[in-house]
Amino acid sequence: MDAVADNKQLDISASIELLRERWPDAINHDNRDGFSGIIVDPAQLDDVALAIRDELGFDYLSSVTGVDYLGVSDHMEVVYHAYRTGGGPGLVFKAQTGRDDPRVPSLVPVWPGADFQEREAYDLYGIHFEGHPNLRRILLWDGFDGHPMRKDWQEAYYEEEHKPFDSRWPGGQVYRAEEKNVFGKNVKYPDDFDLGRLNDVSESELYQGLGLGVDVQALDSDGLRTDRLVVNLGPHHPSTHGVFRMVVTLDGETIASLDPVMGYLHRNHEKIGERNSFLHNMPFTDRLDYISSMSNNLGYALAVEQLLSQGARYSPPSYRAECLRVLMVELTRIVNHLWSLGFLLNDLGAFFTPMLYANNEREKILDFFEATAGSRLMCNYMRFAGVYRDLPERIRSVANLVNDKVRDYNTMDYLTEMVNERLPRFLDEYDTLLTRNEILRERTVGVGVLLAEDAIALSTCGPLLRASGVPYDVRRAEPYSIYPELDFDIPTGMNGDIYDRYLVRFQEMRESVRILKQILPRLEQTQGHEVVTKVRH
Known part of the structure; x- marks a missing residue:
């Protein structure tokens, strides 16, 4: 037991060497330029995964991703990222398989959270996970033609490999190739498919497909x-x-x-992104979750910046840009949780009143987003090595049917009043009216319990994971931006029920306000500093 406990403290390099000592013929370093981690023989994948989880302590499977290396080699690859819930960097391990009949063992018996992720890789890449308890499509309908993330898959009226398409630029004669399709859409249907004689799927077939037949x-x-x-x-x-x-x-x-x-609503942004430049993909991250566009922008920007940092000429974001990033994503966290709790309470029977109260505060934040980024929801604000623009000097709006007053505020005054007065006052009021409400507690306490060990095994994340008592937050576990210098706590629950999920989100909003109060003086101190560093390729 002592040896196992010691192994769980090993760094990534030592962990990899321990695995290679045990399976010298099945594990190799990934020595490709720019790559990291290990490549595991699929025949030993189950045993290696168990050792990674139980002996090395990487109990949390964050992601399972398919990759098609057509044009580079003749194989496909499944990439796994495993982490310790106690924090620290992740261990990356991979399994390679042929393209003609790609197959690897399922890791659902090791990490149940691999279930949906393996189904996604099967759906989009056609990779078969042997032993999976329910391997069927998860995002696309059963009649979809092929697996769209394979590099050799093309849509019905494929034009070119890269944008901008010749048909749309520079001549300006926009012609959409899908206009040739008799169905009026750029989509393939099975050969025997007749839209004019489309019959609804019977209930028995539908539920049989869902495993409920x-x-x-x-x-x-x-x-x-x-x-x-x-x-x-x-x-x-x-x-x-x-x-x-x-x-x-x-x-x-x-x-x-x-x-x-x-x-x-699956639109396969990943496939669209294959033909875009890195910058062209930024607006698509807004639409991954329209409630959290700023946060999605930042996640993508951080990933690209990690790639850029491999080059000698990369300059990181300025300190002011980092402050603006944290400002935006913490305001986004509040927007997200306000909306989440509002609809939770709506579903519990507090018909619309709490949601409308929450929405009123959300609108104030969205006004600020609109003044700064130009949009309330699809913000497209983050840039590689910075942000799109600095804060405007003033927030202005014209009179309209909803707002009969012309508004004109100093931006920093607006932010200061919101962070120091308006949001804390609202949270206190919301807390007083709801948190100890008898009906709310009756309908949430002890309901939907998810124990910590189950939450980890199922690869849950965010407030759901923390409400089960696991203090895992990427801002602390694998810090980025200026979070290491900020003072904040990680709220966690005790029982893992719906009430704890309510409490954790509520407390996280208070912690976000706490962070924002630390950002305001930093913004004052860095006024006039650059907000985007020129990226040289």
């Missing part, structure tokens, strides 16, 4: 015998809970089983 009355049940009922919840409008559907089996009023159905 069984007699629900025959399922085992404890306690009071009641009829079982299969009910569809969603999909909802994308501006509310997102286009997400749950097929649930009810035993009375208790959910006995649930099968999530997603992908209704």
Whole structure:
């Protein structure tokens, strides 16, 4: 046990050497230029993964990603990123397989959180994960033609490999290739598909595909015998809970089983991004989650900056740019949690009132985003080595039907009042009215419990993981920007129920305000400094 405990403290290099000592013929360093981690023989992947989790302490599987190296070699690759929930850098390990019939073992028995991620790699790359309990498409419909993230896949009316397309620039004669399609869309259908004779899929076929093609009355049940009922919840409008559907089996009023159905709004930004420049992809990150566009911008910018930093001529963002980045993403965290809690309370029966209270504060932040970035939701604000622009001197708006007053505020005064007075006052009021409310507690305490070990095994993240008692936050576990010099705590829950998830999000908003109060004087001290460093290629 002592040796295992010591192994869990090893750094990445020592961890890799321990693995190579045990499996010298199955593990190799990834020595390709610019790459890191190890390449594992698929035949030994299960055993190596168990050692990585149990002996080296990398208990948290962050991501499973497919890669197609067509044109570079004849193989496909599955890339795994595993982390320790105690913090620190991740261990990257990979398995390679042929392109003609790509197959690797499923790691769902090791990390259950690999389930959806392996299904995504199967859906988009056609990689088969042997032993997966439910390997079927997750984002695309079952009749989709091919696997679009493969480099040799082309849409129905493929034009060129890189943008801008000749048909659209520089002559200005815009001609969309999909206009040739009899269906009016740039999409492929199976050869025997006839849109004019389209029949709805029968209910039995639908639920059989979802793994629910069984007699629900025959399922085992404890306690009071009641009829079982299969009910569809969603999909909802994308501006509310997102286009997400749950097929649930009810035993009375208790959910006995649930099968999530997603992908209704899947647009495969990754495939679009293959033809864009790095900068062209920034606006697409806004649309990954329209509630958190600033945060998505930053995540993408940080990834590209890591690549740029490999070059000798790269200059990192200025200190003021880093302050502006943290300002924007912490305001975004508040916007996100306000919306989340508002709709949670709406679903719990507090019909719209808490959500509208939250939305009023959210609008004040979005006004600031619009004045700075030019947009309230699709901000496109972050840039490599900086941000798009500095704060405006003033925030102005014209009178309209909603707002009958012309507004004209000094930006720093607006921010200072929001951070020091308005947001703390609102959070105190919201807390007083709701947190100890008897109805809220009755409908959330002890409901939807997710224990810490299950939350880690299922690769949950963010407030969901922290509400289960795991103090894992990337700002501390693998720090970036100026977070190491800022003073803030990581809120966690104790019971892992819905009430804890409410409390964690609420406390995270308070911590965001705490961070913002530290950013304000830094903005005052750096006025006039550059906000974007020129990137030289």
